[in-house]
Amino acid sequence: MTDWTATRAEGDKILAAFTxxxxxxxxxxxxxxxxxxxxxxxxxxxxxxxxxxxLESDAVAAAIAAHGLEDAEKFVQEVIWRGYFKGWLERRPQVWDSYRTGLNADLADLDRDRRLRRDVDRAMNGQTGLDCFDAWAAELVDTGYLHNHARMWFASIWIFTL
Incomplete structure (x- = not known):
């Protein structure tokens, strides 16, 4: 995975470059x-x-200062949606608890089912034979990042096809 510099200064640098x-x-x-x-x-x-x-407020302020509210609207909306859903999840701890329960059950299934384990290993190693999925798996391992739409397509293929 590509290292990223976990500092405020590096975040500010990326924010300024993207503004x-x-x-x-x-x-x-x-x-x-x-x-x-x-x-x-x-x-x-x-x-x-x-x-x-x-901070979300710094990203929003940079967008509005550089582009005005009308032209920055989509970027501002995305930042606000991010905060909204973070708060939505924080108010519903049962969602996290349900996820953890399901994850533990899935991991137990992987321990018991050799075929499932093989299929998951192939997916994680980008060896499914689906070019787009395998490329995204490699990108995720190499960089720790996938574009938002790639994440949605990746998840859909993983869930409904693999």
């Missing part, structure tokens, strides 16, 4: 996955915001 793209360029390009290392229309600020090294 010029927080307007219409973000709104128009955010849903396109250009592949590993080519994520130019998305901020890649998630690990910094998640760990409070960059």
């Amino acid at each position: 010029p793209q927080m307007g219409r360029r973000y709104a128009n390009g955010r849903n396109t996955d250009h592949g590993s290392g080519a994520h130019k229309a998305v901020s890649v600020l998630s690990p910094y915001i998640r760990r409070r090294l960059v």
Whole structure:
């Protein structure tokens, strides 16, 4: 996995570098996955915001200052949705508890079922034979990051196909 520098200074540097793209360029390009290392229309600020090294309010303020509210609207909406769902989950600890229970049951199934374990290992190692899935698996291992839409497609294929 690619190392990322977990500091406020590095988060601020990434925020400043992405600020010029927080307007219409973000709104128009955010849903396109250009592949590993080519994520130019998305901020890649998630690990910094998640760990409070960059505050949501700072990201929103930078977007509005650079582009005005109208042009920065999509970026601002995404930051606000992120905070909303974080709060939604915090108010519903049973969702996390249910996830943990399900995860423990799934891990027990992996211990018992050799075929399932083999299939999961192939998926995790990018050896499914599905080019897009295997490329995303490699990108996730190599960089620790997947574009938002790639994450959704990856999860859908994992759940419904594999």
